[in-house]
Amino acid sequence: MSKIYVRVTSECDTGGNVIPLVVYWEDGSRFDVDRVLDVRNAASLKAGGYGLRYRVRLSSEEFHIRNRERYLYYEYGLKPERWFVEGKDT
Amino acid sequence: MLMDRTILLSDLNSFYASVECLYNPPLRTKPVAVCGAVEDRHGIVLAANPLAKKFGIRTGDAVWQAKDKCRDLTVVEPHMDRYVAVSNTVREIYQDYSPQAEPFGLDECYIDLTGTDHLHGSGKMAADSIRARIEKECGITASVGVSFTRTFAKLASDMKKPNATTVITRNEYKQKVWPLPASELLMVGRATAKKLTLMGVNTIGQLAQSNPDVLKRRFGVNGLLIRAFANGEDTDPVGATGWRPEIKSIGNSTTTPRDLVSDEDIRLIAMLLSESVAERMREKNFLCRTVQIWIRYNDMTGFQYQTPLPFSSRTAKLICDTSVRLALRHRRPGVPIRSLGVRACNLIIDEAPQLSFLPEQAADQRQEQLESAVQEIRKRFGHFAIERCSMLADRRMSGLDTRDAASSQSVAFFRGEK
Numbered sequence: 437m438s439k440i441y442v443r444v445t446s447e448c449d450t451g452g453n454v455i456p457l458v459v460y461w462e463d464g465s466r467f468d469v470d471r472v473l474d475v476r477n478a479a480s481l482k483a484g485g486y487g488l489r490y491r492v493r494l495s496s497e498e499f500h501i502r503n504r505e506r507y508l509y510y511e512y513g514l515k516p517e518r519w520f521v522e523g524k525d526t
Numbered sequence: 527m528l529m530d531r532t533i534l535l536s537d538l539n540s541f542y543a544s545v546e547c548l549y550n551p552p553l554r555t556k557p558v559a560v561c562g563a564v565e566d567r568h569g570i571v572l573a574a575n576p577l578a579k580k581f582g583i584r585t586g587d588a589v590w591q592a593k594d595k596c597r598d599l600t601v602v603e604p605h606m607d608r609y610v611a612v613s614n615t616v617r618e619i620y621q622d623y624s625p626q627a628e629p630f631g632l633d634e635c636y637i638d639l640t641g642t643d644h645l646h647g648s649g650k651m652a653a654d655s656i657r658a659r660i661e662k663e664c665g666i667t668a669s670v671g672v673s674f675t676r677t678f679a680k681l682a683s684d685m686k687k688p689n690a691t692t693v694i695t696r697n698e699y700k701q702k703v704w705p706l707p708a709s710e711l712l713m714v715g716r717a718t719a720k721k722l723t724l725m726g727v728n729t730i731g732q733l734a735q736s737n738p739d740v741l742k743r744r745f746g747v748n749g750l751l752i753r754a755f756a757n758g759e760d761t762d763p764v765g766a767t768g769w770r771p772e773i774k775s776i777g778n779s780t781t782t783p784r785d786l787v788s789d790e791d792i793r794l795i796a797m798l799l800s801e802s803v804a805e806r807m808r809e810k811n812f813l814c815r816t817v818q819i820w821i822r823y824n825d826m827t828g829f830q831y832q833t834p835l836p837f838s839s840r841t842a843k844l845i846c847d848t849s850v851r852l853a854l855r856h857r858r859p860g861v862p863i864r865s866l867g868v869r870a871c872n873l874i875i876d877e878a879p880q881l882s883f884l885p886e887q888a889a890d891q892r893q894e895q896l897e898s899a900v901q902e903i904r905k906r907f908g909h910f911a912i913e914r915c916s917m918l919a920d921r922r923m924s925g926l927d928t929r930d931a932a933s934s935q936s937v938a939f940f941r942g943e944k
Contacts, residue, residue, distance in 0.1 A: 438551060477615070479665030484551045486615070486664050513611035 438523040439483035444508070456490060456508055456519070467494040473505070480509060483522045487511040530696060532649040533764060534637040535671045535679040536656060538616065539688035541633035542573035544666040545612050546602050557581060558600045561589050567781055567864075572604055576688060612664055619659050623652055628765040634683075636676055638764035649673075653691040661689070676762055677712050677755040678703060684710075699758050704731025713752050718745065730756045776812065777820075778802045779867025783922055785824050786863040792853050793846070794916060794923055799868040800846035805901055812873045813838040817848040820867035821857060828865075831856050836886065838874060841893045845870060 445458040459467045471493040479486035487509040495502045509520050538544065542560040547553045557578035562568030569589040581596035593599055613632040620627040623646055626638035639652055646652035649672035660668050667689035671682025674696055681703055682692040694702050709719035711730050721744065727733050734756035741749030754760055778799045786792050796819075807814065818832035831852045835844065849868045857863070903912050917924035 477663040479548070479661075479663060481548075481551070481665055484549050486548070486612075513615055514608065 439480075439485060439520050440523050441518050441520045442508075444519040454488075454510065456492060456510075459492075459494065459508060459519075459521075465496065465498055467496045467501075467504075469493070469508075470495050470503075478509075480507070480520075480522055483509070483520060485509065485511055485514075485520060487513060487520075529640070530674040531638060531640040532642070532652075533673060533676055533679045534639060534649060534653055534656070535676070535683045536616075536620070536635050536637065536653075536660075537669050537671075537683045538613075538633040538660070539667050539669055540573050540575050540579070541613075541666075542604060542609055543575040543578070543602075544573075545608050546605070547575055548612075548665045549605075549608060550602075553600060553602070556600050557583070557596050557598065558602055559583055559587075559589075559592050560602050560604050561592070562604065564589055565783075567783060612666065615664055616660055616668075619656065619663065623656060626764045636679065636764045650691055650693050653693075657689065657691060673699070673758075675755070675758050675760045676764065677760050678758060680712060681706065681710065696758065700731065703758075704729060704734060704756075706730050708733045708756075711752060711755055713748065713755065718748075718752070721745070773810065773812070773873060775818075775869050775871040775873065776803055776806050776810075776814075777818070777867060777869030778806075779820060779865060779869075781822075781865040782863075786866065789850075789854060790919070791923070792857075792863065792866070793850050794920060795866050796849045796853065796868060797842065797846045797914065797916065798924060799866065800842040800849060803868055803870050804840050804842035804845060804897060805904075807840040807870060807873075808898060808901055811876045812870075813840050813876045814845075814870035815872035815874065816870075817845055817852070818869040818871055819849045819852045820865075820869070821853060821863055822865040823858065824862045824864045826864075829856070832869075832871065834872075837884070837890070839890050839894070840870070840876070841890055841897055843893050843897070844890055 440462065443460040444456050446454050446456045448454050455472060456469050459469065461467065469492045472490055473493060474491040476489055477486070478489035480489070490508045490510065492506060492508050494504045494506055507522060511518055511520055543558050546560055547558060557580070558575045559571045559578050560573045561571050571583060571585055571587045571589065571592050573585060574583045574592070578592070578596060578599060583592045583595050583599070589601060609632055617627065617629060617635065620635055620637055624637050624639050624642065628636045630636065639646060639649055642652070646655065653670040653672050657668050657670055660666060669683045669687045669689065670691045671679040671685070671694070672691060673679040673682050673694040678694045678699055682694045685692045706729060708714055708722050708727055708730050709716070711733070714722070722728070722733065725736075725740070725744070727736055733753060736753060738750055738753060741753050745752070780795070780799065782795055786795060814835065815838050816832055816834050818830060820828060820830045822828035833848060833852055835848060839845070845868065853866075900912055
């Protein structure tokens with residue numbers, strides 16, 4: 437499956453801006469969002485869907501990863517609204 | 527001289543099929559048709575992707591016809607929630623270009639960009655920009671027509687598919703539009719096109735140059751209207767997004783899971799449809815003075831009949847009784863009926879009801895109170911919380927959800943459906 441729905445912990449400020457803080461992988465491993473680099477509406481043809489696309493910089497203590505950039509999509513068009521990523525090697 | 531307008535018509539290509547292919551990547555390399563449920567006799571092609579269209583599959587084909595044309599066709603059921611979601615997202619994009627965006631169905635939208643050259647560039651530049659955004663942000667493509675009237679913008683959008691911008695300027699419309707068949711013009715349906723052919727008018731150009739008096743005599747005011755359209759003279763404004771068309775009738779029709787044969791069959795479906803029409807009239811605070819029915823037989827021929835009501839009303843009971851009376855009086859005996867439609871016409875706004883001393887009208891007003899109460903119950907507890915006994919006679923027929931097949935006809939153009 438190229439479209440993977442993920443569990444995300446996020447924060448919503450008083451302006452209505454949603455900021456993802458933590459992304460949990462299918463196996464439960466946890467990736468912290470160090471920084472949100474970009475937010476815009478975009479489609480993912482690879483995953484098959486569209487939404488608010490966050491370009492995030494992730495890090496993981498468990499896997500000793502830092503500065504991993506990935507796209508995280510908030511699928512606001514469909515119900516239920518949820519987050520997805522493009523399936524890849526991690 | 528008044529400056530020409532810049533009008534766009536954006537048409538999302540093979541909309542339902544494109545959305546299905548967006549959400550299901552493996553479909554993209556196969557011929558795909560989105561079809562209604564065959565078991566309920568809604569089995570027609572609602573949309574086909576470009577690969578399926580190559581086999582000659584078109585919207586309106588029966589599923590079996592489509593499979594005949596293409597053995598390896600992938601048939602997908604419709605997911606309306608997805609189409610509504612994508613349509614809304616695309617409409618938000620249009621808002622960035624102009625507040626005067628008027629949707630026409632889920633997949634089409636007129637946009638008036640007059641005077642925005644300093645913001646978005648020429649009509650073509652804006653159209654290309656819109657297409658790029660739709661593709662990037664939603665993963666589907668659009669064909670956009672650019673011209674100085676709605677009619678020509680629509681014709682332009684149909685000229686190049688998929689994913690293209692077509693411009694028709696005032697200097698070009700005679701070469702680009704006039705050679706086209708008259709039937710392609712907005713408002714020219716099958717009946718009108720036939721009458722025009724009998725008059726020797728086959729192309730839009732011939733229509734444009736026809737004698738206006740002759741057209742008026744044969745078609746009434748609409749004859750002059752279509753002639754104006756053919757000459758690029760339609761001045762109909764593109765409504766702002768909050769625009770509500772004035773409703774002239776409220777109707778509901780359905781193709782039933784099995785043919786209607788007995789009087790009781792007709793009564794049951796007519797009641798279902800009448801309840802739905804009555805509910806909508808109540809919601810919008812209308813009464814009607816005329817009831818119209820539409821019947822389609824299983825040989826696909828159909829007719830319409832209407833009759834005035836003795837007094838203004840919106841009770842499902844009166845609408846149903848009237849429709850059934852019309853249907854039984856005019857139907858071809860013994861011929862099974864495939865689809866039935868009920869429409870409330872000659873609408874008036876419901877002002878403070880006056881007590882009437884006419885026994886029929888007083889009874890109808892009591893019926894109105896009863897139905898109003900039932901509607902409240904349904905609003906709170908669901909449609910099937912309370913039902914007429916007659917509905918229990920045939921559950922397969924009365925379980926239809928008629929709210930989805932409803933339509934309201936407005937002063938401006940038909941909304942593409944019945």
